Amino acid sequence: MRRLFFALALVIAFAPVPARAAGCDGVTVVVDYRGLGGGVQQGCAPGSPASGTAALTAAGFGYTYASRQAGFVCRINGRPGTDADKCVNASPATAYWSYWHAPAGGSWTYSNQGAATYVPARGTVQGWAFGAGEQPGIAPPAAPAPPAPQQPPAQPPVQQPPAQQPPGQQQPPAVTTTTTAPASSTAAPPSSSESAAPSSSGPSSSAAGQTSAPAVAEKSRQVQEKSGTGWLWTLLGVLVIAALVVAGVLVARRRRAAEEE
Structure with missing residues (x-):
């Protein structure tokens, strides 16, 4: 039973820690177990840890101090075991946990300060490697790439309504204005040509007098229709005709008398 528990403890101690360093928003911790026959594990200490040992704990790793050397880390996750190091004094120079710093994606630098007093900056990498002072077996993980800006979803093209033709302007119908000249209130008197002058021939003069009478009467009637004083012109026309x-008649008689003589 003890052997079974011991085997499970070894499995847990060397079980790989999820590699969260690629997306770590804090301090990345790398622990190299190769000097103990294991591999390299990573963890993430979120935010800004107060010390290197606080970052180690926040990243998922346990540690042990040497009982007579305050602040000296002699075990990480129970490794090495008590059979190799009693963790009373400082570990031997050929088999101890060395402590390293690095910027994300940079190079390792050996720490000149103990993990209990060193304050790691957010975004940096802390490394631990067991052996004779070798640096961790992997390069410091690079900083996570900034998130790509989210593109807004493509909007479907907006269908523009067809342009409406402006309605034709209806022209008002043309209005034709007929101006009628008012009838003259006073009719012009008949011209002298309408009054037949006495002819040199008796019969022809009588015929002219008889032919002109209807014309004068018609003229008088037209004048009477156009004017409100038609009766005056009618009377004048009758007198002219008479x-x-x-x-x-007088001219005809004179001609006859002259012919008889």
């Missing part, structure tokens, strides 16, 4: 008839 004068023409009388003149025609």
Whole structure:
């Protein structure tokens, strides 16, 4: 039973710690067990640990101080065992845990200060290696890459509505204005050409007088229709017609008398 528990303890001691250093937001811790027949393990101490030993504990590793050497780490996760180191005084120079510092992705530097008093900066790497002062067997892990900016999801193209044609301007229908000249209130008197002058021939003069009478009457009627004083012009027309008839008769008689003589 004791052997079984001892075997389980060895398995737990050398079980690999999840490699969280690649995404560590704090201090990365590397522990190299190769000098004890194991491998290299990593852990992450979140934030800003107060000391190197605090970072070791926060990264998932236990440690033990030498009983007569305060602040000297003689075991990490129970290694080496009590059969190899009693952890009373400082470990021998050929078999001890050396302590290292490095910037992320940089180079290892041996610490000139004990882990109990050294304050690691956030974002750095702390290393431990068992042996004769060799540095850890892996390079300090690089700092995690900054997160890529998130691209906003592509928006589907916005369909623009078709441009609306402006409605045609309706022209108002053309308005035709007809201006009617007002009828003259006063009709022009008949011209002298409308009054037939006495002819040198008796029969022709009488015929002219008879032919002109209807024309004068028609003219008088038109004037009467256009004017409110048509009765005056009608009377004047009748007098003119009568004068023409009388003149025609007189002329005809004179011609006859002259012919008889």
